[in-house]
Amino acid sequence: MPCYYDVADILMEEELISVVFQVTANGVGLLDPGAERNSVEKGAKVDLPFWLAHGMLSLEQAVSINVPPCFTQKTRKEIQADAACVDLRVRCPYFYELGCKIVPLVGDKSIGQFLRYAFASRYKEILSKAHSSSTMTVPKFTTRLTKEEAQVFESARESMSAFRKWRVGGARLQKASILGRKRKTKLPDGPSTP
Amino acid sequence: MAGQSDPHLSLFSPSEVEFVAEDEIVEIVPNIRMEALNMICGDFGPFFPQIPSKVPLWLAVALKRRGKCTIRAPEWMTVERLTQVLDAERESPREFQPLPFHYIEISKLLFDHARDDITDAYLVRSLIEDIRDVRFHKVETGLETISGRTHAVKLKNLSAMEVNIVRPFMVRTLQAFYKHDSPQMIQQADNTGSRSTPVTDRGPRRDLRRR
Numbered sequence: 001m002p003c004y005y006d007v008a009d010i011l012m013e014e015e016l017i018s019v020v021f022q023v024t025a026n027g028v029g030l031l032d033p034g035a036e037r038n039s040v041e042k043g044a045k046v047d048l049p050f051w052l053a054h055g056m057l058s059l060e061q062a063v064s065i066n067v068p069p070c071f072t073q074k075t076r077k078e079i080q081a082d083a084a085c086v087d088l089r090v091r092c093p094y095f096y097e098l099g100c101k102i103v104p105l106v107g108d109k110s111i112g113q114f115l116r117y118a119f120a121s122r123y124k125e126i127l128s129k130a131h132s133s134s135t136m137t138v139p140k141f142t143t144r145l146t147k148e149e150a151q152v153f154e155s156a157r158e159s160m161s162a163f164r165k166w167r168v169g170g171a172r173l174q175k176a177s178i179l180g181r182k183r184k185t186k187l188p189d190g191p192s193t194p
Numbered sequence: 195m196a197g198q199s200d201p202h203l204s205l206f207s208p209s210e211v212e213f214v215a216e217d218e219i220v221e222i223v224p225n226i227r228m229e230a231l232n233m234i235c236g237d238f239g240p241f242f243p244q245i246p247s248k249v250p251l252w253l254a255v256a257l258k259r260r261g262k263c264t265i266r267a268p269e270w271m272t273v274e275r276l277t278q279v280l281d282a283e284r285e286s287p288r289e290f291q292p293l294p295f296h297y298i299e300i301s302k303l304l305f306d307h308a309r310d311d312i313t314d315a316y317l318v319r320s321l322i323e324d325i326r327d328v329r330f331h332k333v334e335t336g337l338e339t340i341s342g343r344t345h346a347v348k349l350k351n352l353s354a355m356e357v358n359i360v361r362p363f364m365v366r367t368l369q370a371f372y373k374h375d376s377p378q379m380i381q382q383a384d385n386t387g388s389r390s391t392p393v394t395d396r397g398p399r400r401d402l403r404r405r
Contacts (some may be wrong), residue, residue, distance in 0.1 A: 116374040155362035166208030
């Protein structure tokens with residue numbers, strides 16, 4: 001569950017969302033790059049960060065939110081075809097978090113089902129790759145994962161590589177990194193300025 | 195501790211699990227005479243030459259390293275027993291055979307420090323490796339069946355190290371499924387009745403092991 005101090009949760013709210021203004025808003029011309037005056041016309045289509053869109057929607061229904069492109073039919077078709085190959089990070093690095101937040105705000109109720117289907121079909125791939133990949137190289141497919149999936153992948157990979165490392169053995173006591181470092185011999189340059 | 199960076203995932207590092215395993219009792223045959231040792235965790239000894247005595251693994255290893263005893267390999271660490279276990283593991287694809295909770299750590303410690311006390315050490319070692327591989331493969335195939343309706347996973351006879359390896363992944367995955375399966379995400383969709391995406395089989399709660 002996202003908590004107040006969750007950085008990912010804060011970053012997620014920066015995602016741009018396309019909204020349509022239902023009212024004319026004066027004095028906020030900077031939101032709309034195409035605005036001629038310092039106002040946003042009624043019916044103008046503007047990209048707003050999620051937190052602002054959410055605030056304006058809940059305040060007085062000033063805007064209506066369009067479903068972001070990562071939850072449209074096109075993406076769904078691709079996920080259905082081969083979930084593991086879809087590059088979700090390009091579409092939206094906070095795919096699942098944004099999806100969860102946007103479900104109550106838009107009319108499309110099938111997003112929840114879609115999210116779960118996407119995660120369920122993608123995580124098997126993550127599982128098998130995470131436990132079989134070598135410890136040194138990061139597999140290429142990690143660039144396709146969203147932040148949440150990447151976390152799952154990393155946690156699995158880390159525990160597996162820690163186990164492998166333990167099994168091979170080695171020093172039980174680890175040297176603190178500061179002890180191995182050689183002290184730099186620093187020439188006393190003193191106050192040499194004339 | 196390894197889990198400190200993320201307090202929600204109480205993750206032990208493998209060496210911490212090994213540390214816990216060192217409290218398991220093993221049998222040693224000392225070759226010295228020594229007074230009883232009074233430790234916080236209990237009293238061990240007194241020790242007499244050639245009289246078997248039960249001590250924790252850490253004490254056994256410490257004595258062994260000083261050449262004061264030989265460690266008796268546990269009764270499950272024999273070629274016959276392990277061959278049986280391996281066959282049974284291979285035959286039942288969903289069940290885990292009962293082995294000591296810390297069998298991976300105990301066997302590693304014994305191989306590291308008391309290799310000469312184990313009969314057929316090479317064979318025993320490769321058998322344990324095989325058993326571990328078979329079991330872990332089972333865990334992985336079991337994890338693949340987790341679905342949205344999985345609220346708990348039952349893993350009987352799984353050992354400490356095996357649990358520890360899959361724990362972070364399992365916790366995160368179950369959290370994600372819990373989030374995506376919460377009523378406000380799903381129920382609304384059920385009410386409309388229009389499903390544009392095929393939903394994977396939402397069968398009853400799945401176990402890694404048939405009950």
